[in-house]
Amino acid sequence: MSGEVIASAAPAIALCISLSAAILIAIFGNRVRYVNEGVTMGATLLKFLLIFLMYQAIMDGWILQWAPVTLLPGVPFSLTVDLFGIYFAFLSSLLWIVTSLFSIGYMRSLHEHAQTRYYLCFAVCIASTVGIAFSGNLLTFFIFYEILTFATYPLVVHSQTKEAMAAGKKYLAYLMTGGIVLLFAIILTYTMTGTLDFAEGGILAGTGGTDILRLLCFLFIAGVGVKTAIMPLHGWLPAAMVAPTPVSALLHAVAVVKAGAFGLLRIIMYIFGIELFTEIGAAPVLAVVAGCTIITASFIALAQDNLKMRLAYSTISQLSYIVLAVALLAPAALEGGIAHMMHQAFMKITLFFCAGSIYVTTGKTRLSEMHGMADEMPYTWAAFTIGGLGLIGIPLTAGFITKWFIITGALDAGAWIYVLLLLLSALLNAAYFLPPIYHAYFSEPAESGDFEDQTSWFIKFPLIFTAMMVILFGILPNAPYFPLEVATAIVRSITGI
Amino acid sequence: MIPVTDHLPILVVMIPVITAYITPLVGILLKRTVKGIAVVALSVNLACSLLLAHYVLINGPISYHLSGVPPPLGIEFVADHLGAVLSLLISAITLIAIIYLSATIPELGKKKTSIFYTLILLAVGGMQGIVLTNDLFNLFVLIEILAIAMYGLVAIRGDGKSLLAGYKYLLIGSAGSALILIGTGFLFISTGTLNMTLMGDILPDIINSWTVLGGFALLIAGLSTKIGLFPLHIWMPDAYAHAPSITPVISTLALKAGLVALIRLIYVIFGPSLSAETVPLPSVLSLLGAVAIIICSIVALQQADIRRMLAYSTGANIGCIVLGISFATSAGLEGAMLHMITHTVSKVCLFIAADAMLIQAGIRRIEDFRGLADEMPYTMAGFSLGAISIIGIPLSGGFMSKIYVANAAIGIGLLIYAGVILFWTLLTALYFFRIFRFAYFEPSHREHRLHETPWPSILIILILGGASILLGFFVEVPMEMIRPAAGILLGGGI
Numbered sequence: 001m002s003g004e005v006i007a008s009a010a011p012a013i014a015l016c017i018s019l020s021a022a023i024l025i026a027i028f029g030n031r032v033r034y035v036n037e038g039v040t041m042g043a044t045l046l047k048f049l050l051i052f053l054m055y056q057a058i059m060d061g062w063i064l065q066w067a068p069v070t071l072l073p074g075v076p077f078s079l080t081v082d083l084f085g086i087y088f089a090f091l092s093s094l095l096w097i098v099t100s101l102f103s104i105g106y107m108r109s110l111h112e113h114a115q116t117r118y119y120l121c122f123a124v125c126i127a128s129t130v131g132i133a134f135s136g137n138l139l140t141f142f143i144f145y146e147i148l149t150f151a152t153y154p155l156v157v158h159s160q161t162k163e164a165m166a167a168g169k170k171y172l173a174y175l176m177t178g179g180i181v182l183l184f185a186i187i188l189t190y191t192m193t194g195t196l197d198f199a200e201g202g203i204l205a206g207t208g209g210t211d212i213l214r215l216l217c218f219l220f221i222a223g224v225g226v227k228t229a230i231m232p233l234h235g236w237l238p239a240a241m242v243a244p245t246p247v248s249a250l251l252h253a254v255a256v257v258k259a260g261a262f263g264l265l266r267i268i269m270y271i272f273g274i275e276l277f278t279e280i281g282a283a284p285v286l287a288v289v290a291g292c293t294i295i296t297a298s299f300i301a302l303a304q305d306n307l308k309m310r311l312a313y314s315t316i317s318q319l320s321y322i323v324l325a326v327a328l329l330a331p332a333a334l335e336g337g338i339a340h341m342m343h344q345a346f347m348k349i350t351l352f353f354c355a356g357s358i359y360v361t362t363g364k365t366r367l368s369e370m371h372g373m374a375d376e377m378p379y380t381w382a383a384f385t386i387g388g389l390g391l392i393g394i395p396l397t398a399g400f401i402t403k404w405f406i407i408t409g410a411l412d413a414g415a416w417i418y419v420l421l422l423l424l425s426a427l428l429n430a431a432y433f434l435p436p437i438y439h440a441y442f443s444e445p446a447e448s449g450d451f452e453d454q455t456s457w458f459i460k461f462p463l464i465f466t467a468m469m470v471i472l473f474g475i476l477p478n479a480p481y482f483p484l485e486v487a488t489a490i491v492r493s494i495t496g497i
Numbered sequence: 498m499i500p501v502t503d504h505l506p507i508l509v510v511m512i513p514v515i516t517a518y519i520t521p522l523v524g525i526l527l528k529r530t531v532k533g534i535a536v537v538a539l540s541v542n543l544a545c546s547l548l549l550a551h552y553v554l555i556n557g558p559i560s561y562h563l564s565g566v567p568p569p570l571g572i573e574f575v576a577d578h579l580g581a582v583l584s585l586l587i588s589a590i591t592l593i594a595i596i597y598l599s600a601t602i603p604e605l606g607k608k609k610t611s612i613f614y615t616l617i618l619l620a621v622g623g624m625q626g627i628v629l630t631n632d633l634f635n636l637f638v639l640i641e642i643l644a645i646a647m648y649g650l651v652a653i654r655g656d657g658k659s660l661l662a663g664y665k666y667l668l669i670g671s672a673g674s675a676l677i678l679i680g681t682g683f684l685f686i687s688t689g690t691l692n693m694t695l696m697g698d699i700l701p702d703i704i705n706s707w708t709v710l711g712g713f714a715l716l717i718a719g720l721s722t723k724i725g726l727f728p729l730h731i732w733m734p735d736a737y738a739h740a741p742s743i744t745p746v747i748s749t750l751a752l753k754a755g756l757v758a759l760i761r762l763i764y765v766i767f768g769p770s771l772s773a774e775t776v777p778l779p780s781v782l783s784l785l786g787a788v789a790i791i792i793c794s795i796v797a798l799q800q801a802d803i804r805r806m807l808a809y810s811t812g813a814n815i816g817c818i819v820l821g822i823s824f825a826t827s828a829g830l831e832g833a834m835l836h837m838i839t840h841t842v843s844k845v846c847l848f849i850a851a852d853a854m855l856i857q858a859g860i861r862r863i864e865d866f867r868g869l870a871d872e873m874p875y876t877m878a879g880f881s882l883g884a885i886s887i888i889g890i891p892l893s894g895g896f897m898s899k900i901y902v903a904n905a906a907i908g909i910g911l912l913i914y915a916g917v918i919l920f921w922t923l924l925t926a927l928y929f930f931r932i933f934r935f936a937y938f939e940p941s942h943r944e945h946r947l948h949e950t951p952w953p954s955i956l957i958i959l960i961l962g963g964a965s966i967l968l969g970f971f972v973e974v975p976m977e978m979i980r981p982a983a984g985i986l987l988g989g990g991i
C-alpha cells in the first residue's frame with residue numbers, strides 16, 4: 001500500500017456508527033416505534049458521509065490507519081484504509097442506503113415479523129462489510145469475514161419456516177467450512193512469513209517452496225471461494241434464496257459474495273503478489289475453474305422458473321467473471337474485474353429490487369406468471385430491463401464496459417478460448433434475461449384483470465436509482481469516483497505501470 | 498514491621514484455608530454471617546492475588562521459604578508469572594461465583610450452608626497452593642486437599658444421583674492420587690530431594706533410570722485423572738450434572754490448577770528438552786489431546802442435558818490445552834496458558850448462565866431452550882457471549898487462544914493438529930448452534946411466560962460474557978504475563 005500512512009480513528013468511527021446503531025436497535029427497537037427504521041437510515045447516511053470524507057484523504061495519497069492493539073506478535077488489529085479498501089467501502093455504503101430504503105418499504109408492505117432482529121443484523125452486516133474493506137491484514141480481514149457469516153445467518157432464516165432453517169444450516173455449513181480452511185491458510189502464512197499485512201507485491205515471495213505455496217494458494221482460494229461461490233462451492237447461494245428479498249440483494253450483490261471476491265483479489269494481489277501467483281502456475285487452473293463456473297451456472301440459470309433462483313445462478317456466473325479476470329493476469333482484465341465487482345453489484349441489486357417489488361405488489365415469484373406485467377409496473381420493468389441488458393453486456397450499460405476490458409485483457413494474454421467463452425456467456429445471459437423482458441412487455445397476462453400499482457416509493461426509488469447508475473456507469477465510465485476510474489488507479493498502483 | 502509483599506505467596510494460600518477452618522465454628526454461632534465471611538475472605542484473597550501479580554510483573558518471580566527454612570530441607574513456594582496469573586484467575590472467578598451464589602436462592606438446606614462454604618474455601622486454598630508450590634510432596638498434599646473438598650462439593654446434595662457421581666469421582670480421583678504419591682516417591686528415591694527446581698538439576702544425569710521414567714509416567718497418569726484428560730474424563734459429566742451450581746465452576750478452576758501441576762512436572766522437573774527427547778512425550782500427549790478434542794466434542798453433540806454437554810466440552814478444551822503443553826515450545830505453552838484463561842472465563846459464564854436458567858425456570862434439557870431468548874433475553878445474551886468464545890468465533894477470547902495453539906502446531910510442522918483444532922471449531926459450533934436455534938428461532942412451548950433472572954445475577958453473567966469476548970481484543974493484557982511465564986518455564990523454571 002503506497003502512500004503516506006497516518007494514524008486516524010476515522011475507520012474505527014465508521015465501524016462504530018453501525019455498531020452503535022445495532023446497540024440502539026437492540027435496546028429500543030421493540031419499545032419505540034420507528035426506531036428501527038430511523039436509526040438504520042441515520043446510520044447509513046452518516047456512515048456514507050464519513051466514508052466520502054475519508055475518500056478525499058485517500059485521493060490525496062494518504063493511507064489512514066487505526067491499529068490500537070496487537071493480536072499476534074507482529075499482527076495488530078489493524079483498520080487500514082487504502083484505495084482498494086475505500087473503493088469497496090464507498091460503493092457498498094452507497095448501496096446500503098438504497099437497500100435500507102428498500103428494506104423499509106419491503107418490511108412495511110409485508111408486515112414482516114421480528115423486524116428488530118432484522119434491522120439489528122443488518123447493521124452488524126454493514127459494520128462487518130466495511131470492516132472487511134478496511135482490514136489492514138489477513139487476521140483482521142478474517143475476523144470481519146466471519147462476523148459477516150454469523151450476522152447474515154439470522155437474516156437468511158428470517159421466516160423461521162422449516163425450509164428456511166434447513167437453508168440456514170446449509171448456509172452455515174458451507175461458509176463456516178470455508179472460513180476454517182481460510183483460517184488454516186492464514187495461520188500457515190503467518191508461520192511462514194511472521195506477518196499478515198496486505199502489501200503491494202505480496203508478502204509470500206521467497207518464503208517457501210513451490211509445493212507449499214501451491215498448497216497455500218489452493219487453501220486460500222478454497223476458503224474465500226465459498227463466499228465467491230466458485231463451483232462446486234456455490235451450494236449455499238441458491239439455498240439462501242429463502243431469505244427476504246432485500247437480504248438476497250444484500251447477500252448476492254453487495255455484502256457476502258463481494259466480500260469473497262474482495263478477499264480473493266486482496267489475497268492474490270497483496271499476499272501472493274501477481275508475480276508469485278504467475279510463477280506458481282495457479283492462474284491457469286483458476287481460469288479453467290472460473291470459465292466452467294461461468295458457463296455451467298448460466299445453463300442452470302436458463303432452467304430456473306423462479307425469478308430469484310434465476311438471479312442466484314446468474315450471480316454465480318457473474319462472480320466468476322471477476323475470478324476469471326484476475327486469473328488472466330493482464331492489467332486490462334484486472335481493471336475490468338475490479339470494476340465488475342461494483343458494476344455487477346449495481347446491476348444485480350437492481351434486478352433483486354425488481355424481484356422484491358414484484359413480490360410485494362403481486363405476490364408472484366415465478367417468471368411464467370409475470371407475463372404482461374410491464375403495463376402495471378412500468379418503473380419496475382424498466383429497471384429490470386436496464387439491469388438485464390447490463391448483465392448481457394449491451395453497450396451504454398455498465399456491463400458492457402467491464403466485459404470490454406476483460407475481453408481486451410484476454411486478448412492481451414492471448415487466451416482466445418476465454419474470449420469465445422465470454423461471448424458465449426453473453427449469449428446465454430441474453431437467453432435467460434431477454435425472454436422474461438419480452439413476455440413482460442408483449443405477452444398477454446395469464447390471468448386477466450388489471451391491478452393497480454400500489455408499490456411504495458420506498459421500493460420504487462431504490463430500483464430507479466440503481467438502474468440510473470447502471471446507465472451512468474456505462475456512459476461515463478471514467479467519471480471521478482466511478483468504479484472503472486478507481487479500478488484503473490488501483491491496478492496502476494499494483495503493477496506500477 | 499515485615500513488608501506484606503514478602504509474604505504474599507503464603508497469604509494467598511492461607512487466607513482461604515484459615516477462613517475454611519473457622520467457618521464451621523462461625524456457622525454454629527452466627528449462622529447468617531457465613532456468606533459474608535466467605536465473600537470478605539475471598540475479596541481479601543483477590544486483593545492479595547492482584548498485589549502478587551503486580552509485584553511479579555514488575556519485579557520478577559518470588560521465592561518464598563516456609564518458616565524461613567531454605568530448600569532442600571524446607572518447603573519452597575514460587576510465585577512465578579504462571580503461578581501469579583493463575584492465582585489471580587482463581588481468586589477472581591471464585592469471588593464472582595461466591596457473589597452469584599449468595600445472591601441466589603439457596604438450593605441446599607440451611608444445615609449445609611456452613612459446610613458448603615467451608616468446602617469451597619478449602620478448595621480455593623488447595624488450588625492457590627497447587628499453582629504456587631515448588632515442592633513435589635507439598636503439591637501432592639494440596640492436590641488431596643482440593644480433591645477431598647471437590648468430592649464433598651459433588652456429593653453435597655446427598656441424593657442418590659449425586660452420591661453416585663461423588664463416588665465415581667472419588668474412585669477415579671483416589672486412584673489418581675495414589676499414582677501421584679507413588680510417582681513422587683520414585684522421584685524422591687532417585688534424587689533425594691522434593692524441591693522441583695533441585696530435582697530438575699539432578700534428573701538429567703540419571704534420566705535413563707527406570708525408576709525415574711516410571712515416576713514420570715505415574716505422575717502423568719495420576720495428574721491426567723485430576724485434569725480430566727481423555728479417557729480419564731469420565732467422572733466429569735456426572736459430577737457436573739448432579740452437583741450444586743458452584744461445583745462445575747470450582748471444578749473448571751481445579752482442572753486448571755491440575756494443568757499447572759502438569760506444566761511444572763514437564764517443564765520444571767523434567768525440563769522441556771528431556772521431556773521431548775528422552776520420553777516420547779509430545780507424540781503421546783499430543784495424540785491424547787487431539788483424540789480428546791474430537792471424541793469429547795462428538796459425545797457432547799449427543800447430550801440432551803446442558804450441563805453434561807458443557808462437561809464434555811470442557812473435556813475437549815482440556816485436550817486443546819494439553820496439546821499446547823505437549824509441543825514443548827514457547828508458542829505452544831503460551832497458547833495453552835492463554836486457552837486456560839479464556840476457557841475458564843467463558844465456561845464459568847456458561848455454567849452460571851445455565852444455573853440461572855435452572856433456578857429461574859427449571860431448564861436443564863437442551864430442548865427446554867425453545868423460545869428462551871424471548872423470555873430471558875439478558876441471561877441468554879450472556880450465555881451466547883460465553884458460547885461464542887467457546888466456539889471460537891472471531892473476535893473472542895476463545896478464537897485468539899485457539900489461533901495461538903494452532904499457530905504453535907504449525908510452527909513445529911504438525912499441520913494435522915492445527916487442522917484438528919480448526920475442525921473442532923465446527924463441531925463446537927454444531928452443538929451450540931442447536932441451542933441458539935432453539936432459543937432464538939423457535940417459539941416457546943411453555944404454558945407460563947418465564948421471568949428474567951434477578952439483575953445481580955444478570956450483571957455477573959454479562960460481565961463474564963463480556964470479559965470472554967473482550968479477552969480476544971485485548972489479548973495483549975494476559976499475554977504480558979504469559980510471555981515471561983513461558984520464557985521462564987522453557988528455561989527450566991527459576
